[in-house]
Amino acid sequence: MKPELDGNKSIYLQIAESIEDDILQNIIAEESQVPSTNQLAVAYVINPATAAKGINILVDEGILYKKRGIGMFVSSGAVKKIQTKRKTAFYDKFIVPLVAEASTLDISKNELIDMIKKEEKK
Amino acid sequence: MMLLEIKNISKSYGTIEALKDVNLNFSGNKIYGLFGRNGAGKTTLLNIISTRIFADSGNVKCKNIDITQQPKAIMENLCYMPEENYFPKDYKVKNILKLSQNSYPNYNKAMEEKLVKLFKINVNQKFSQLSRGYQSIMKIVIGMASYAPITIFDEPVLGLDAVARDQFYRILIEDFGMNPRIFIISTHFIEESADLFDEAIIIKEGQIIRQKSVESLLENNFYVSGKAEKVDEFSQNYKVLSTQNFHGMKTVVVEGDMSSIKQVPELTFSKLTIQKLFIHLVGEQNNEELL
Numbered sequence: 001m002k003p004e005l006d007g008n009k010s011i012y013l014q015i016a017e018s019i020e021d022d023i024l025q026n027i028i029a030e031e032s033q034v035p036s037t038n039q040l041a042v043a044y045v046i047n048p049a050t051a052a053k054g055i056n057i058l059v060d061e062g063i064l065y066k067k068r069g070i071g072m073f074v075s076s077g078a079v080k081k082i083q084t085k086r087k088t089a090f091y092d093k094f095i096v097p098l099v100a101e102a103s104t105l106d107i108s109k110n111e112l113i114d115m116i117k118k119e120e121k122k
Numbered sequence: 123m124m125l126l127e128i129k130n131i132s133k134s135y136g137t138i139e140a141l142k143d144v145n146l147n148f149s150g151n152k153i154y155g156l157f158g159r160n161g162a163g164k165t166t167l168l169n170i171i172s173t174r175i176f177a178d179s180g181n182v183k184c185k186n187i188d189i190t191q192q193p194k195a196i197m198e199n200l201c202y203m204p205e206e207n208y209f210p211k212d213y214k215v216k217n218i219l220k221l222s223q224n225s226y227p228n229y230n231k232a233m234e235e236k237l238v239k240l241f242k243i244n245v246n247q248k249f250s251q252l253s254r255g256y257q258s259i260m261k262i263v264i265g266m267a268s269y270a271p272i273t274i275f276d277e278p279v280l281g282l283d284a285v286a287r288d289q290f291y292r293i294l295i296e297d298f299g300m301n302p303r304i305f306i307i308s309t310h311f312i313e314e315s316a317d318l319f320d321e322a323i324i325i326k327e328g329q330i331i332r333q334k335s336v337e338s339l340l341e342n343n344f345y346v347s348g349k350a351e352k353v354d355e356f357s358q359n360y361k362v363l364s365t366q367n368f369h370g371m372k373t374v375v376v377e378g379d380m381s382s383i384k385q386v387p388e389l390t391f392s393k394l395t396i397q398k399l400f401i402h403l404v405g406e407q408n409n410e411e412l413l
Contacts, residue, residue: 005317010337010340010341011317038296038300041299042295042296044317045288045292045317045318047295047317047319048295048299049320
């Protein structure tokens with residue numbers, strides 16, 4: 001769970017992403033319960049409807065499901081789903097700005113590849 | 123059935139039009155933020171809802187009953203904590219709490235005690251001896267404990283330090299989650315409280331200029347910045363709210379949904395904060411040019 005939300009992105013998207021992060025890092029395992037809308041609202045001091053909007057995105061994507069009368073749970077296969085989704089966004093979110101900044105700094109393609117290799121070795 | 127509905131309200135004081143044809147729907151148990159500059163008409167509006175004053179025209183309905191005809195219709199559903207202090211000055215805090223318990227049908231003593239403890243209120247002090255901050259806290263305690271279906275706070279955090287403001291926001295959200303009701307909260311602390319609200323109501327010179335969720339307000343405007351000619355080229359298809367020039371760089375605020383635009387090289391697009399948006403909406407046009 002993020003300690004604090006920031007102003008750069010819609011609050012409900014940050015709620016959804018923060019739960020996804022927890023699932024990817026196995027802080028919340030598949031088939032276990034996620035915090036309720038009200039718990040999220042209190043934790044981040046946000047309107048419960050906003051928290052619900054974030055949760056509902058994940059329900060629509062099949063990452064969470066509702067157990068009637070109990071609460072929201074992580075679907076099995078959720079990790080795979082999130083990985084697939086984020087891989088699609090990876091290019092726009094990381095590669096495009098990386099190449100743009102490298103070009104501004106006059107870093108050649110080979111230098112860039114060397115940097116990636118160096119980081120991989122760590 | 124709509125608990126609270128405001129139709130075509132106007133109110134003048136002499137030649138000054140405090141409210142001009144105000145229409146508002148409070149469609150459910152939500153937290154409504156009421157934002158406006160000093161003198162925009164916030165308090166006049168709240169005073170009309172609470173039947174402390176009456177509108178020149180239009181009507182306010184509570185559960186379909188016109189409250190001008192039957193003030194009781196709203197009074198039994200309402201707790202209004204105005205900005206100015208209306209408690210008897212020589213009363214002790216504990217007497218004011220007792221008085222409140224008798225005034226509001228759903229009053230919850232346990233909530234009162236919880237808040238008295240949380241805010242470390244000395245109930246034996248006279249109200250007039252309380253600091254500005256503690257006078258605000260008293261209103262928070264009574265408003266929260268009233269459990270009135272319509273609870274109105276006019277500037278509840280005035281004079282409160284950052285810790286106490288945060289405590290109020292937390293209590294509000296925690297309790298609202300369990301016991302939803304209509305909250306109408308006017309505040310100048312827009313940025314730090316924006317995430318609390320279901321809907322923001324923005325009032326300017328006696329008129330409601332926006333009533334929608336904070337999220338959708340923010341999705342409706344964005345900054346474009348870059349070289350002046352590039353910005354002009356882009357923004358000619360948009361309504362421009364404000365312009366700022368700085369060393370050949372230009373930044374404009376335009377109306378539109380940022381997520382629907384195609385990115386343009388050499389231009390930077392970014393979201394406004396709610397506070398900045400508010401300033402652009404209710405402030406003087408192009409005020410930054412004066413800097």
